[in-house]
Each structure stands twice: as structure tokens, then as C-alpha cells.
Amino acid sequence: MIRTLPIATLALLSACATQVPYEDRARALTLTWTLEPTQSKTVSVNASQGDVLLTWQASSKTSHTLDNGEALTAVTTPFGNLYCSFGADGTCYEDRDGNDRFDHQWTIKDAGMRTVSSLTARTPIKLTVERQFSGLSEDEVSVTYQRTAALVYDGPREGVLAEDGRTFQTMLGQLAFGWLDPAQPRSPSADSWRLIQLIPFAILSDTPVRTKVNELNLIYALENASIDGAIAVDLEAGHVEDYSIQQRLSFSVIPTEPSESNAETSAEIDTDMSAG
Amino acid sequence: MKSIFTAGLFGLCCLPAMAQTTYSYTDLPVLIQASEIAPDSQATFGRKEAIDSTIAVSPRSVKLNADVTFGAAANSVKFNAGQVLFGRYEHTVWTYCGISNMTAASAGLNMLFLQIPDKQIACLHDADDDGVFDTGWSGGDAIDGTNMAAFSLYGPRTLSAQPSYEHVAPEQGPGMPVELTWAKSRKSGVIAFSLEVSGRRIAQTAAAIPAKGSAPATFSISGAQYELSAYDAKEKSVTIKVLQPLPRRFTTLKATRVTTMRTTYVPVYR
Incomplete structure (x- = not known):
């Protein structure tokens, strides 16, 4: 008992110290809208x-495209931009190191269904292969989310x-x-x-x-x-x-x-x- | 002792806080009715005697045209035909509420087993605005028998019948007592005046006790004006002249509820 007590205490303290890094915490998404x-x-x-x-x-409009042609919308978050597509389950991408390639992928739960609630991106995963993306020209822009x-x-x-x-x-x-x-x-x-x-x-x-x-x-x-x-x-x-x-x-x-x-x-x- | 130490560490860093306080807010738009006290009247008021009084009503009220009951047995409520309900506005929606009469069955159950207060706020909602209530909503425990503050509504609940209703003048609706009261600090020559709605202070002011032979002290509160003529230390009373009684006015009261949850960790010895 006397031997196990310090080990248990250390384990407890290390558990306390384990926290999700701020860059991986859920992020509220702020879109830019056109109002008509x-x-x-x-x-x-x-x-x-x-x-x-x-x-x-x-209406929120597309602004970028992924290497497979998927249209994305630039979205503001408290810790930098994400680039999102809004299907039934939305996906966002992040260029965390600023090398013009996506290195992380996020999910948005119920992105297409919740018409009045705030959107939040959660649970980022690091991509094993970085993905390229590029900006859309004015005439390529389309409505992605309404x-x-x-x-x-x-x-x-x-x-x-x-x-x-x-x-x-x-x-x-x-x-x-x-x-x-x-x-x-x-x-x-x-x-x-x-x-x-x-x-x-x-x-x-x-x-x-x-x-x-x-x-x-x-x-x-x-x-x-x-x-x-x-x-x-x-x-x-x-x-x-x-x-x-x-x-x-x-x-x-x-x-x-x-x-x-x-x-x-x-x-x-x-x-x-x-x-x- | 070691167990206590471990439990203490565990509690300090990994378990939820020992006490957690949450604040709930709600706005109550009210129409404070004009006081019926005569201007220029003068009287002496003892402790806890209201200097001026009136009622505050919701700006909207409706009268039920039929009886309605809703809720499960343990907390079912009943409103009677002819009962006037007060309007509650939140999230862009009006509901009409009363401090409910528990049904005989639920009151009995509550008293025997559940220790639920018998004063509950319950509300009705007309979603399609066709003059008939569609659903019932529970507004939680009432602060007292007159306070209209319901901090959030829970529902919807199915009604025993869908009663029709008609709008009536706000003055016909339930009222919360509005009273101007006074108090004196032991250590100062100042009288504090408070305007209270259902016992909750919404405005306050103070006036210095006038010296003997000098002019009365004038004070204003919520659009009303009074003169403090004298304070009798022996009788613990004040003499007040009403210059302008409480006027009719529209205001929004902000109600706050503070809930503190305490968790106590008890070491277990095996």
C-alpha cells in the first residue's frame, strides 16, 4: 500500500496535467454571409x-477548391481560418503550418441540418498526406450554404x-x-x-x-x-x-x-x- | 490519513468543483399601475409599513374559456375556465402563465412523497395564433404566490383539452405587489427607501433626516416624489408627505436566480 500510494498519486497528477491543446479544441465557425x-x-x-x-x-459562398475539385468556403475561427464543405456531415480543412497545403481535417456534426444553431468544428485529425487547395475566381464562386x-x-x-x-x-x-x-x-x-x-x-x-x-x-x-x-x-x-x-x-x-x-x-x- | 490525502488530491485537481454556482436570468416586462394614494396626503409609517403601494401587471393577459389540465400525476396542474393568465415573453414567443393550482391528486402525491412546492408556474402556448392553446409548458417552482418570474419553460406537454382564450385588459391580469418601504441604518442619520416588487427591490434612494425645525427632505423614486418630514427614534417611525404618488409606467424587471450546487467528498475506509 505504501509503495503504490506515490505511484497512484503521480498517475493522478499526470492525468490532471493532460489537457487538449488549444489548437485542437472545438472551434466555433463564423461564416461570411450575403443577405438578400x-x-x-x-x-x-x-x-x-x-x-x-x-x-x-x-447565403455563404464558396471561395476555394480542394485538389479533388470539392468546393470549400473560408470560415473564420478564434484560431485561424478553416475551409469547409457543408454536406449532411460537414468537413473542414486547416493549413496549420501555412505552407499552402491542408494538414488537418475537422468534422462538423449535423452541418446540413441545424438551420438555427451555431456551427462548431470538432475532433481534428492530422492528415497523413497533405492536400493542395487553391482559390476560386469570381466567376467560379457558387452558393454553398443557406x-x-x-x-x-x-x-x-x-x-x-x-x-x-x-x-x-x-x-x-x-x-x-x-x-x-x-x-x-x-x-x-x-x-x-x-x-x-x-x-x-x-x-x-x-x-x-x-x-x-x-x-x-x-x-x-x-x-x-x-x-x-x-x-x-x-x-x-x-x-x-x-x-x-x-x-x-x-x-x-x-x-x-x-x-x-x-x-x-x-x-x-x-x-x-x-x-x- | 493516506486515503484522505489521496482523496484530497483527487478532489483538488481531477473532480468537478466542490461548489458550482449557476445564474439564471429572465426579463419581466411589466406595467406598474398608478398608485391610488392622494397627492399631498401625509402619514406616519412604522417599520415594515408600506409608504406607497400599487401592483405591477404583465402588459398582456388572457382569459381562459374552458378548464384545462396537463402534466404527469406528480406535477399536474389545472387552470379553470374564467381564470386570467399573465403574458410571458421570451425567445420571440408569448406564452400565458399562471401560478398553478395543483390538482388534488398531484398535491397529495407531492406532499406525501416528493416534497415539491405546491406553487408552480405553468404556461400555455398557442403556436399557430388561432385563439386556441395547443401545448402546456412547465415554468418551474414559483418564488412565491405572486412573483411571475419563470426562468425557463420545459415542454411541450399535451393538454387535456385545447381551450380557447380571449385577450383582456392588462389590469385584469394577476398583479405583483409593488411597495415603497423604508429602513434606517443604525449608524447614520439617513433613511433608505426601496421600491419592491413581490418583495424584490427594483429601485432605491435615500434622504437625510431633517433637523428639528428645518424644511422636510424631498426625495424621488421611480417617477414619484415624497417629503420626509420627521423620524421618530422612540417609535421607530417616519412621517412622509406624498407630493406625487407612484405613476403608471412601463418597465422591464430583470430577475436573477442563483443556484449553488455543493458536492461533498466523503473518504471511504475499507
Whole structure:
């Protein structure tokens, strides 16, 4: 017993010291998206808290090709780029030593099925034979992966009521931008919805303030809002290239009277209302 | 002793932490109703007496048109026709919840065997927005009989029937008590005032006790304004004049639940 005790202790301590190296740990994948609004680009909406106001078709495009012709998409991770294909089971490759050849291969579980969840690459293996890859030219690029993004009215947060006791005189609320699975109804367990970012949404005076979310090419003007969650809002959405969910959103206030100013930017709001 | 040493090493580096704390959060959008206290009224309040009071309701409420039961026997709940449920919003979805009446069978089972608190939050969801509830969801233990905080919902559960419902004015929904209370620190001449919703503080301020013969101290909290005229050290009471009672306002309360799990390692001698 006395002899085995130090050995057991050493074994325990060595087990403690064994950890997965950071470069081999699971990595969250951040894709770059092209966003295309799926309905009329300018809409006036009477909606209620929780309603979908707008949707976009989000597409991620191929950027590289493997030596066997398989198309790949460059994806950002916390520890460098991976190059991924998205089938039912996705595969990513990594050029860890920077010699322009892939030396590691990763797997993405359920890559093609999870329409709202985050993608994570796991369990890298070192390739016995390194594989060559090359960049695609502009006309060779194609869509590799699609999702639906949506803008939802997420309700008021704080507000001062007007004399009628039902509508807001001033209000600070929020819009929720996230991934939506259009094939399933949203439920309290959020299976078909995943928040990407919150967007401030306010009534500050009698005149609606036209606000542009620069990274989403989205303009909104909140006309009125009431305590039960009803709103009237004007929305205008356009095409977006190279959107990443990790981008910090910036906002511009657009003057409502064109005669007063031709300039689009008059103020910038700094906000830290992001999640997910 | 050696076993304890080994167990200690094992516990220190390889086993999960001895105590693990998790935090849960939920937002409660509420409409704080205007207080009915008359402006310019003055009164003396003893310890634990509310200076001003009102209720906070959800901005949405619905009335059930039929009875409904759901859940397994041990934690089944029943809502009755005519019962008004409060709206809960999370993950872009509204559900309508109540602090449930346990059915007689489940209350009995719980009391006898499971030690489950008899106050549970339970919710109903209308997925297709057709005015009929489709599924039931469990919201976990209620903090008390009035607090609407449900930190997460578990489900879906099949309903005994799919009851229709109708929206009613928020004021008709269940309310959480809102009270302005006071306390004095032993070591200072300051009175602290707290606005509490279901016993949880949501705002606070303080005012210095005015010297005898001097003007009252004015203080504001959550849009209301009062005057502290005097503090009676012998009676432990304060005299307050209401300048502007609690106004009707919309706000979002942030509720936090802290759960600490403790694991105790017991050495085993063989």
C-alpha cells in the first residue's frame, strides 16, 4: 500500500496535467454571409411583439477548391481560418503550418441540418498526406450554404406613456435579428429561433426617427407603439455583402426632411446591445 | 490519513468543483399601475409599513374559456375556465402563465412523497395564433404566490383539452405587489427607501433626516416624489408627505436566480 500510494498519486497528477491543446479544441465557425431580403424592399408594417417583420435569404459562398475539385468556403475561427464543405456531415480543412497545403481535417456534426444553431468544428485529425487547395475566381464562386435570417419586433423595454395610457410618448425597445427555421413554428424552447443581435428601437419624439443599421443595410422608422406590443413601422432593406454575425453594428440617423440636409449621416449611436 | 490525502488530491485537481454556482436570468416586462394614494396626503409609517403601494401587471393577459389540465400525476396542474393568465415573453414567443393550482391528486402525491412546492408556474402556448392553446409548458417552482418570474419553460406537454382564450385588459391580469418601504441604518442619520416588487427591490434612494425645525427632505423614486418630514427614534417611525404618488409606467424587471450546487467528498475506509 505504501509503495503504490506515490505511484497512484503521480498517475493522478499526470492525468490532471493532460489537457487538449488549444489548437485542437472545438472551434466555433463564423461564416461570411450575403443577405438578400425575401420580400418587398420597402414595407410599412403593423405588427405585434414577437412578429417577424422581415426575412433575408442568407447565403455563404464558396471561395476555394480542394485538389479533388470539392468546393470549400473560408470560415473564420478564434484560431485561424478553416475551409469547409457543408454536406449532411460537414468537413473542414486547416493549413496549420501555412505552407499552402491542408494538414488537418475537422468534422462538423449535423452541418446540413441545424438551420438555427451555431456551427462548431470538432475532433481534428492530422492528415497523413497533405492536400493542395487553391482559390476560386469570381466567376467560379457558387452558393454553398443557406439559412434564413429574420428581424423580429422584440418589444418595449422602458417607456413613458401618453395621456391615453396605452401608447408610448417615448419608448426604448428592441428589434431582434437572428436565424429562423421557417419550416417549424417558433416555440418557448426556441428550437427554431436563434438570436444573433439586438437592435435598439426607440420613439424619442413625435417625429419618427429614420435610423439605418449600416451593416445590415436596413432602415427603420418607428411610427408608434403601444403597451400591448403593437407597432407601426416603416422598413427598408437592401442587399448586403460580407456580413458576419460577429460584426458590431453601427447606426446612422437619417434626416427626415431632405431639404434640411442632403447628407445621410448626422449622428452615430454607440451601443453594446449584442448577444449570441 | 493516506486515503484522505489521496482523496484530497483527487478532489483538488481531477473532480468537478466542490461548489458550482449557476445564474439564471429572465426579463419581466411589466406595467406598474398608478398608485391610488392622494397627492399631498401625509402619514406616519412604522417599520415594515408600506409608504406607497400599487401592483405591477404583465402588459398582456388572457382569459381562459374552458378548464384545462396537463402534466404527469406528480406535477399536474389545472387552470379553470374564467381564470386570467399573465403574458410571458421570451425567445420571440408569448406564452400565458399562471401560478398553478395543483390538482388534488398531484398535491397529495407531492406532499406525501416528493416534497415539491405546491406553487408552480405553468404556461400555455398557442403556436399557430388561432385563439386556441395547443401545448402546456412547465415554468418551474414559483418564488412565491405572486412573483411571475419563470426562468425557463420545459415542454411541450399535451393538454387535456385545447381551450380557447380571449385577450383582456392588462389590469385584469394577476398583479405583483409593488411597495415603497423604508429602513434606517443604525449608524447614520439617513433613511433608505426601496421600491419592491413581490418583495424584490427594483429601485432605491435615500434622504437625510431633517433637523428639528428645518424644511422636510424631498426625495424621488421611480417617477414619484415624497417629503420626509420627521423620524421618530422612540417609535421607530417616519412621517412622509406624498407630493406625487407612484405613476403608471412601463418597465422591464430583470430577475436573477442563483443556484449553488455543493458536492461533498466523503473518504471511504475499507
